[in-house]
Amino acid sequence: MEKRRLKVAIDGPAGAGKSTVARTVARRLGYTYLDTGAMYRALALAAVERGIPLDDPVRLGEMVRSIHMTVRDDGGLFRVWVDGQELTDRLRDPSTDKAVKLIAMHRPVREVMVEIQRSLAREGGVVMEGRDITSVVLPDAEVKVFLTGDVRERARRRWQELQAKGVKISWEEVLDELIQRDRKDLERDWGKLVKLPDAHLVDTTGKTQDEVVAEILKLCEEKEIALHSR
Numbered sequence: 518m519e520k521r522r523l524k525v526a527i528d529g530p531a532g533a534g535k536s537t538v539a540r541t542v543a544r545r546l547g548y549t550y551l552d553t554g555a556m557y558r559a560l561a562l563a564a565v566e567r568g569i570p571l572d573d574p575v576r577l578g579e580m581v582r583s584i585h586m587t588v589r590d591d592g593g594l595f596r597v598w599v600d601g602q603e604l605t606d607r608l609r610d611p612s613t614d615k616a617v618k619l620i621a622m623h624r625p626v627r628e629v630m631v632e633i634q635r636s637l638a639r640e641g642g643v644v645m646e647g648r649d650i651t652s653v654v655l656p657d658a659e660v661k662v663f664l665t666g667d668v669r670e671r672a673r674r675r676w677q678e679l680q681a682k683g684v685k686i687s688w689e690e691v692l693d694e695l696i697q698r699d700r701k702d703l704e705r706d707w708g709k710l711v712k713l714p715d716a717h718l719v720d721t722t723g724k725t726q727d728e729v730v731a732e733i734l735k736l737c738e739e740k741e742i743a744l745h746s747r
């Protein structure tokens with residue numbers, strides 16, 4: 518029996534471990550991993566490089582419509598190009614963290630991104646993660662997950678990641694930045710982070726990554742069985 522290639526949508530706040538979990542789930546299922554946060558990050562970098570103010574929705578909207586963004590899941594490494602220039606290595610710089618939360622606020626920017634993201638998922642067989650995937654981008658996703666975790670644990674994880682990269686930043690600064698980003702994610706008029714009734718809540722607090730991955734794979738398996746037995 519031919520297996521149906523599902524759309525798996527994962528939303529959640531920053532630092533919940535979405536990227537690692539989504540990447541691993543995609544690899545285990547033989548699906549494509551799509552990191553929409555990386556796409557917003559690439560836009561933020563492109564805007565800064567082009568000198569476009571991050572509080573100007575009109576000019577930002579024009580920029581988003583005029584650039585060409587290409588993405589690729591390279592065995593779990595999500596790579597992004599804007600107008601042929603690869604930005605992958607700079608997407609997680611702390612300066613990008615600051616810029617991206619501002620650019621992601623604007624509806625003209627989000628509308629274009631949502632279109633691109635939908636087209637990437639059209640064929641199914643994708644694990645897409647972000648903030649508005651279950652609600653706006655892929656409301657038809659067969660599996661929806663809201664991945665969250667205690668804010669202090671999320672900050673600790675993000676701080677460890679930055680330490681490993683040699684970035685000098687205190688845990689308190691990371692926590693503060695995360696609280697601000699959570700606020701921005703929840704405040705947006707359009708595409709804000711919400712837990713929908715049909716999304717499964719997966720709380721990562723105190724769980725290993727393997728446990729979280731297993732929980733999501735089980736949801737996918739159950740969905741496949743339910744679809745086949747219809």
Ligand code: DC
Nearest residue numbers: 531553554557617618621647648649
């Ligand atoms: O998941 P992340 O930390 O890489 O996301 C970077 C930023 O992009 C974050 O400030 C929220 C925003 N974002 C968004 O608004 N919508 C998405 N679908 C994904 C990310």
